[in-house]
Amino acid sequence: MTVLLKRTGVEMSGEEVFLPRIRRLAAVSSVALGVIWLLAAETTPSHHPAIDAALFAGWITMPTVLWGSIRRPSIRPLVFIPSALVTLGLAALCVTSLPESMVARTGWVLVTGGILLGGVLGGWFWFRWFPVPASLDYPFSPGRWALIWLHVAMIVAGLALVSLAWMFR
Numbered sequence: 001m002t003v004l005l006k007r008t009g010v011e012m013s014g015e016e017v018f019l020p021r022i023r024r025l026a027a028v029s030s031v032a033l034g035v036i037w038l039l040a041a042e043t044t045p046s047h048h049p050a051i052d053a054a055l056f057a058g059w060i061t062m063p064t065v066l067w068g069s070i071r072r073p074s075i076r077p078l079v080f081i082p083s084a085l086v087t088l089g090l091a092a093l094c095v096t097s098l099p100e101s102m103v104a105r106t107g108w109v110l111v112t113g114g115i116l117l118g119g120v121l122g123g124w125f126w127f128r129w130f131p132v133p134a135s136l137d138y139p140f141s142p143g144r145w146a147l148i149w150l151h152v153a154m155i156v157a158g159l160a161l162v163s164l165a166w167m168f169r
Contacts, residue, residue: 010139011126014073018139022076026066033059033086035159036111040089043104043166044097051097054089058082079122087112087119099165107161114154121147 010018037055040047062082069076090112098105123129125136125144136143 012073012076019070022066022070026063029066030063032155033062039162039166040093043099043162044093045099047097051089051092054085058086058089083119083122087115090115101165104162104165107158107165110154110158110161114151114158117151117154121151
């Protein structure tokens with residue numbers, strides 16, 4: 001547990017320079033995780049209630065933790081919990097409940113890959129599970145932004161594919 005809660009860097013601090021990113025993450029997760037939950041419920045043929053529960057709980061708790069951490073940065077490490085819920089829910093969806101449509105299947109794999117990438121980036125940069133090279137240590141470095149954009153692009157592209165398959169079913 002000590003490794004999980006090791007806090008170094010601005011990501012886990014209350015420094016003003018990082019608060020706009022926390023606010024943006026809270027707002028985006030409020031919408032994106034809700035869309036993921038809704039689309040999972042609507043597009044997967046035999047989704048398990050545990051998958052629905054994990055995605056729903058992740059949707060509710062991620063923005064809650066992020067918004068709460070603005071005033072109390074000490075709770076920010078709790079983002080690990082909703083992150084794990086969503087990641088595990090999507091992994092289970094991909095293993096057990098993918099739709100027949102190849103477009104929707106591809107979309108869910110992209111969404112899951114994007115969420116997994118986001119989890120790895122969070123573990124790397126926020127929790128410092130791996131050494132962070134100097135070129136990526138600054139939260140607003142071009143390299144970090146490139147990785148963040150890849151994470152976002154995978155999720156958005158995946159959600160677009162799932163949505164298209166759903167609309168034209």
